[in-house]
Amino acid sequence: MEAYLDIIVRSSAVYIFMVVALRVFGKKQLSQLNTADVILILLISNAVQNAMVGSDSSLSGGLAAALVLFIINFIFKKLLFKYKKLSNLLQDKPEILIHNGKLEFDTLSRLGITSDELYEAIREHGIERYKDVKLAMLEIDGNISVISGDQNLRQTHHKRRIHKTLRNENL
Incomplete structure (x- = not known):
């Protein structure tokens, strides 16, 4: 024991x-x-x-x-x-990385996020340029979530939600 x-x-x-x-x-x-x-x-x-x-x-x-x-x-x-x-x-708070197409250089530098990492996250969300990003956040779980300014796009970093949304639209 x-x-x-x-x-x-x-x-x-x-x-x-x-x-x-x-x-x-x-x-x-x-x-x-x-x-x-x-x-x-x-x-x-x-x-x-x-x-x-x-x-x-x-x-x-x-x-x-x-x-x-x-x-x-x-x-x-x-x-x-x-x-x-x-x-x-x-736990940290979520951090704004891009707001209305403007990079938050101080935040990116403080968090140690490289431009390559940020651009990768943007591309994963189907956006080509950072100027097209309405909001990009480093979430408390370490993921980068991205919202575009395009009203027609629904973007999320949770793949299950994407599949569920697509399934509901097909019904």
């Missing part, structure tokens, strides 16, 4: 560390992944595995660590929803 308590404490500490690290290093790291970011995630997961389970490399030790992470994440999400001050402390 003491071994499982050790896993619970270690896994909790690693989870808290990762939440703080993601807050410090920014939300851009969550969804705008390049090759170096994927490598970093893989190395971090390998580095913290031993920190969570210690010398227990058994299946039950790994499952206990995973269960603790799921439980902590569930509780953490509930606390963020219930306590707005905690949510404001740990």
Whole structure:
């Protein structure tokens, strides 16, 4: 039983560390992944595995660590929803990247978003030029959402919504 308590404490500490690290290093790291970011995630997961389970490399030790992470994440999400001050402390606000066709250079620079990344997001939303963008935002989940000035276009970064909307229009 003491071994499982050790896993619970270690896994909790690693989870808290990762939440703080993601807050410090920014939300851009969550969804705008390049090759170096994927490598970093893989190395971090390998580095913290031993920190969570210690010398227990058994299946039950790994499952206990995973269960603790799921439980902590569930509780953490509930606390963020219930306590707005905690949510404001740990989560960034959405950031405006383009407003009415004008790039927000200070914001882009502060967030470390390159012009290539921004243009890629714009193209993914079917827009060729940034001047045609009514609003582009870096959302709290790290995605860039884009709204064009064209009233005929419906754009979203949630593919499920696109499919659902198309399905409803065909009915």
